[in-house]
Amino acid sequence: MKMLEIKNLHAKIEGKEILRGINLTVNEGEVHAIMGPNGAGKSTLSNVLTGREGYEITQGEVIYKGENLLELEPEERARRGVFLAFQYPVEIPGVSNIYLLKAALNAVRKHQGLDELDAIDFLTLVRSKMQLVKMDEQFLHRSVNEGFSGGEKKRNEILQMALLEPQLAIMDETDSGLDIDALKTVSEGVNALRSPERSFVMITHYQRLLDYIVPDFVHVLSEGRIVKSGDKELAKELEKSGYSWVHDAPEPEGQPA
């Protein structure tokens, strides 16, 4: 069943066209990697999908579980199960991590018609999720991302993902700034969350993440279009030959099923 369908998506920022006709279908349970050189439009794609301000959609549509995603507010998308693991998680001084986690979980639960979790049930739940990313309980009481190392920030993103249990997880350069141990931890966390009902779109510049989180499909994004699609072998090709060839590549014929 289709989770996400992007059709001929065009988007501008400050008058400049960044996305120039993206087509992509993600089915339930699939993991798609989107790779590409700097400036290809990778982060723009994740921002447009999650509703960040400042982008103008000039053409195309995005259907998420049968709904027009682009008409929804960012928080409405989030509550329906669209999650973005940020490339640069934001610091919020004075707000404890546990407070944000609880507020986020309750916002999602409320949307689902569920009661808010009480303090004890919540703590039990969050503790079990923390083991997934090997986070210490003291993280709960520190201010959101404040003074966190790069690896801690990314693990915190995965913790939020694990807690909120999204349907569609978009991961924006989750591997950037991670050493190999942190990369392993983060990848194990993500792999544990893979399921037949959950889809992933992983945006990355480098192939190495895909050694740990093996995608079902790999797409190459260049100058605002997907210029090539394939399976995980495509990523290895890219690793060898770099991105220089993609500029000359022909328009893609079709999509992986």
Added chain:
Amino acid sequence: MNDQTQQLEAITQKEYKAGFFTDIESDSLPPGLSEDVVRQISLIKGEPEFMLEWRLKAYRHWLTMETPEWAHVHYPEIDYQAVSYYSAPKKKTDGPKSLDEVDPELLRTYEKLGVPLDERARLAGVAVDAVFDSVSVSNTFKDKLAEQGILFMPISEAIQEHPELIKKYLGSVVPQKDNYYAALNSAVFTDGSFVYIPKGVRCPMELSTYFRINAANTGQFERTLIIADDDSYVSYLEGCTAPMRDENQLHAAVVELVAMDRAEIKYSTVQNWYPGDENGKGGIYNFVTKRAACRGESSKVSWTQVETGSAITWKYPSVVLQGDNSIGEFYSVAVTNNMQQADTGTKMIHLGKNTSSTIISKGISAGRSSNAYRGLVRIGPNAENARNYTECDSLLMGDKCAAHTFPYIEVKNPTAQVEHEASTSKISEDQLFYCKQRGLDVEDSVSMIVNGFCKQVIRELPMEFAVEAQNLLGLSLEGSVG
């Protein structure tokens, strides 16, 4: 203006939620101010002669003074003859003996405000001296406190029952001639709270007073005096909210605190008076003089305030550090929205040796408001090894508000150590988007980020007050980020 700014403005423009008016028969003096009015007030209160003389001295001096113009606030000239200087709920044969005898309308008003005046108060462990307009209606826990020799009563009662303490301390921190509004208050104050903690006593509960201005056109001039004798401790809470009225209402309170040797006073305020509508119509003028004297050695006074209300705030809770090793603290959150104006801060006057002071000020401006921090740190020539740390942060929401910082530092002793840090920031779009992407709506996101910004101050508040303050911050800023 982008969507986000618009959203923020929409959130900050919610209506004032405590806006209701209780219809109780008031016993008021007609508008106007004269020696006769001062005499009448003193007469109504049945005051001893010395008190009348004290008031008249203040009044006569007030006549010679001019309205201070230095604050960064603007408002039309106040017609002091148009204000009524006394308003009291009508007495029913010598006043109520118990809650059953209190006007049920009044009780309902407190209920709406969540004032724990009745049994809930006992459960919550809060003693409330509720000032309704200008007369203290009810005192709770007075007997329990009296067992330890603690005096907690309306100041009008203290004037009758403990004239020796009044003579000794009233005006000893804020003299009648101190400033324009203090002089006015000294002449016409009608009530307020009086607290005396005897030597060596640690007050077993948070003392609390809720002030509420009710009748139209009635200025409220409370006078509060708290004395903590040697080795004592008291924590005092003051929370305010007023019903919605159209005309500007003048509020000129005076609060005096005296801390003797090794005594500690913690004074916390949550102020939510009617700020006026979004166009600046109506709202309270809050011109307050609050000052503490750390008179004894190793004494300590902390002011903590969360100020979200009033059309205009003019307020500088200060500490005079006379005793050696004494400590002064000022923790403040001031929120202005719509057309509100605030000029607030503190003065730390270091006179004794090894005195230290801390100032943490958080200003949040939204709408078209103006928020100024004004602070003075003065180190006197004899204040060896005095220290001050000041941190002054401003948060802006939207692009039509203003934040100002006016720090004054006067150092007359070379051993002093004075630090000042200041920052101005905006709620970033990144922070908001991050919260929204986690499913929070804009209002909850703003409230959360603002509460984070104010955490250093909020955590200084007693627990039950902290919760109220957090809600208030969210409420006050509904509709305003950018």
